[in-house]
């Protein structure tokens with residue numbers, strides 16, 4: 001019989017196609033597999049931004065957790081919120097420009113909903129992490145130049161703090177990695193607390209060597 005390491009006890013699965021989220025888990029030296037959830041984000045709408053991000057994160061985690069019930073599955077959704085409006089990923093350079101004009105010289109919130117599921121343990125945890133980001137005043141030249149780069153395309157709010165857009169950011173209040181796509185302090189803390197990983201001990205488990213430990 002072929003063993004499926006994705007579905008072993010205490011394996012970690014990232015339910016995301018975001019390369020940023022993948023990189024954040026890699027940086028933390030967590031062994032994990034990637035299974036994009038295929039969730040249709042346009043089909044889901046929460047009542048207000050925090051709930052919206054949380055519901056989407058849970059939908060992503062749930063879709064993959066059903067396929068791999070023994071794994072710890074992480075789903076997340078990041079949105080930019082200003083004036084009570086959600087700025088998702090811009091569909092064009094022109095829309096990215098409109099978003100950046102709105103963000104220019106002001107403070108907005110980046111809300112990442114995150115969800116950690118382990119079906120076989122009945123473990124379903126969802127929460128949000130909020131970071132305030134303050135932009136400098138952007139000139140039209142800066143906006144036009146930036147939106148001609150590929151960077152805004154697949155990023156909530158039309159910018160990537162970890163890339164060229166770092167020059168736009170005057171200050172942030174809260175988790176930096178939350179803006180990039182995953183609140184690492186909370187995610188690693190939760191997985192550690194529930195025995196899914198032994199982070200910080202030099203014994204971060206790989207899916208292939210996972211044992212049956214851990215609690216819900």
Ligand SMILES: Cc1cn([C@H]2C[C@H](O)[C@@H](COP(=O)(O)OP(=O)(O)OP(=O)(O)O)O2)c(=O)[nH]c1=O
Nearest residue numbers: 016017018020077078155156160161179180181
């Ligand atoms: C604000 C901001 C967002 N982002 C990214 C993180 C997310 O990938 C993206 C928000 O879109 P999401 O819908 O949260 O994620 P995704 O579609 O990229 O991946 P998946 O749904 O499969 O998990 O914006 C940055 O990389 N840097 C930033 O500064």
